[in-house]
Structure formats: structure tokens, C-alpha cells
Amino acid sequence: MKKLKLVSTVFMVAFLLILSACGTSKTGGEGEKTLRVVTDAAYAPFEYQDKGEVVGFDIDFINAVAKEAGLKIKVEHVGWDPLFVELDKKTADLGISAITINDERKQSYDFTVPYFLSTNKILVPEGSDIKSAADLKNGKTIAVQNATTGQEAVEGLLGKNNEKIKKFENNNLAILELKSGGADAVVADNTVVEQYVKNNPKDKFVVIEDSNAFAKEFYGLMMPKGSKLKADLDKAIKEVIDNGTYAKIYKKWFKVDPDTQILKDQQ
Numbered sequence: 001m002k003k004l005k006l007v008s009t010v011f012m013v014a015f016l017l018i019l020s021a022c023g024t025s026k027t028g029g030e031g032e033k034t035l036r037v038v039t040d041a042a043y044a045p046f047e048y049q050d051k052g053e054v055v056g057f058d059i060d061f062i063n064a065v066a067k068e069a070g071l072k073i074k075v076e077h078v079g080w081d082p083l084f085v086e087l088d089k090k091t092a093d094l095g096i097s098a099i100t101i102n103d104e105r106k107q108s109y110d111f112t113v114p115y116f117l118s119t120n121k122i123l124v125p126e127g128s129d130i131k132s133a134a135d136l137k138n139g140k141t142i143a144v145q146n147a148t149t150g151q152e153a154v155e156g157l158l159g160k161n162n163e164k165i166k167k168f169e170n171n172n173l174a175i176l177e178l179k180s181g182g183a184d185a186v187v188a189d190n191t192v193v194e195q196y197v198k199n200n201p202k203d204k205f206v207v208i209e210d211s212n213a214f215a216k217e218f219y220g221l222m223m224p225k226g227s228k229l230k231a232d233l234d235k236a237i238k239e240v241i242d243n244g245t246y247a248k249i250y251k252k253w254f255k256v257d258p259d260t261q262i263l264k265d266q267q
Contacts, residue, residue, distance in 0.1 A: 034072040035093040035229075037062060038086045041077035042170035045195050045253050046098040049077060057253040058096045061115065062221070064245050069236035071229075080170060081147060084109075087224050094229065095222040098189060100149045102217075110225055112233045114218030114266045115246070117259065120153045122208035123178065123186040123193040130185055133157055133213030141166060143174035143183035150187040153214055179203060189217075191254065218266055238267060 039054060041047045047056040054075050066073045073094070078086060086092035087109060100118070101111045124130045136142055136157055144151040146167040154165050166183055168174040171192055177183045185208075186193065193207050221237075223229055240246050241260050250258040 032072065034074050035066070036086075036091070037073050037075045037094040037096060038078045038083045038092040039075055039095065040080040040083055040097045040170065042079075042172050043098055043192060045191065047077075047096070057249060058098065060249045060252070061240075061246070062094070062096050064240050064249060065221075065233060065236045068239050068245075069232045071232070080145065084147075087222060090224045093223070093227070094233075098192075098219050099222050100217040101220040102149065105222070108225065110223045110227050110230055111220035112223075112230060113237055114220055114263055115237055115241075116219035117262055118189045118191060118217045118219060119211070120150050120187050120214040120217075121190040121193050122210065123175065123188065123196065123205050124184065124208060125178070126204045126206055128184065128206075130208060132208065133210040136185060136187075140164065140184040141182070143168060143177040143186045145169070145171045145174055145188065148188070149217055150189070154187050157213070178205070218263075234267075238264075 039047045039058065041049045041054045041056075043056075045056055046058045047054055049055075054077050059075055062073065062075065075096075076092075078092075080097065083092075083095045083097060087095050095109075098116070098118070099105075099111075101114060105111070122130060122133065122136070130136060130140060133153075134157075136154065141164050142154050142158070143166045144154055146169060151165070151167060155162070158164055166174070166177060168177065171186070171188050174183070174186045174188065175196060178186050190207070190209070193205075197203075197205050197207055221233055223233075241263060246260065247258055250256075
């Protein structure tokens, strides 16, 4: 009986060790964590919803960066303002939505190295007397997406809280206001308004460029302040740009080759 008891004890210890090992595997380590990436999927071609899926340039890009960094991610559409709230509360790990890196945002969030060059441009109907940013000051009503650099640029021209500035939850609603005659112009990122004109020729809109009024902007991946992801993501972004993956994604969505040197100069 004593021998049998010893064998039983050894068996039980081994069994408990197996259970313990199984428990560890099921829980998973930190490296297997799926990162929650939030976006505002109403900003084509950067991110939009197609048949229930979030797609676009930004989505292909973040997937390539995550693969390069060995990270698992899940992208969720939450909207523009909620995106910032999610990162404030650290209920999300990353934000991507054509987010311009600027000094004000850098006070509250961390950013990766830049991955996209942009600038604001003006969307107007054909035949409009608006030919430059200065013309927006002649009693024009301008539609913008709330809390964007487009809003900041227009406020810089007309003054903050000017009643001629109409602010919308997303850029699609701002363009709808222009289509309905409720606004004389929309100010937004160049790629967004240029793609809209290209994809909607029946609307008969044109894009006005004014490089003297609107400065160059760079997009970055946004993280909660103090995120440990920055170093790995910076390294992965540089590699995706250097190995040609970025150029392939860029050409897929914009049909032209990117100027990657200007991005490298910012790193």
C-alpha cells in the first residue's frame, strides 16, 4: 500500500503540473496580446467601411507594420472624437485615421515617426469665385470636420468660433453640406478631396490648392502617452518604407509612387 500510495502521489503531482502548464498556455503571454486599434472609418480612401469591413490605405499600412513588428492587431471603427477618448482612457492601444502630428496633440499623446505627407486643400463647385484661401474670408460659409487640422486652418483665416464655419462629425457630412448648398466650400486633406472629385465626377467639384495658406502636415500612428509600443512601431515603419512594402500599398490606393525620401528625412 505504501508503494502504491507513493506512485499515486507522483502521478497526482505530474497531473497537476500538466494542468498548470495547460493553464499558462491558455492565458497567453504579453507577446500574444491582440492590440486594439481604433479608427474613424469615414475618411476614404484612408479608412472606410466596405461590406462590413474597415478598409483603406491606413488599414493596409497598419497591417503591414504590425506584421513587420510581430504584433497582432484588431482594427475597430469608433468615430473621430471617440478615438481620442479611447486613447485617453487607454481602452485602445493605437489610433490610426490620417491623424496629423502637431504640437497640441503631442502634449497628450505619443506618435510614431511620420508615415504620410499631406496638406489641406479647398473643395468647391465648378465656377465658384473661390480661387484661393483668401477668398474664403469674403463672407463664405465653409464646412469642415470637427477637431481636425482643416478646422484649425479655417479658424486661422476666419477666426475661432466664426459663425461661417460649419463643423461636422466627419468629412462625408461636410461634403454633403456643400452638395446641398449649405456651404460654399469644404477644407480637408488633399488626398481625401482629390479622391472624392475623381470618384464623383457628376458632382462637378474642383479642388483649389493654396500652398501659401496651408502648411505641409505629416500623419503618424497615435498612442497613449508613455506607450511601450513606440520603439517597435518606429522600427517597423522604417523597415516597411525601406523594403518597398509602403510604396506598393501607396500605389494600390493612389495610383502613383510616393515620395519616401521626404518621410525618411522626418525620421
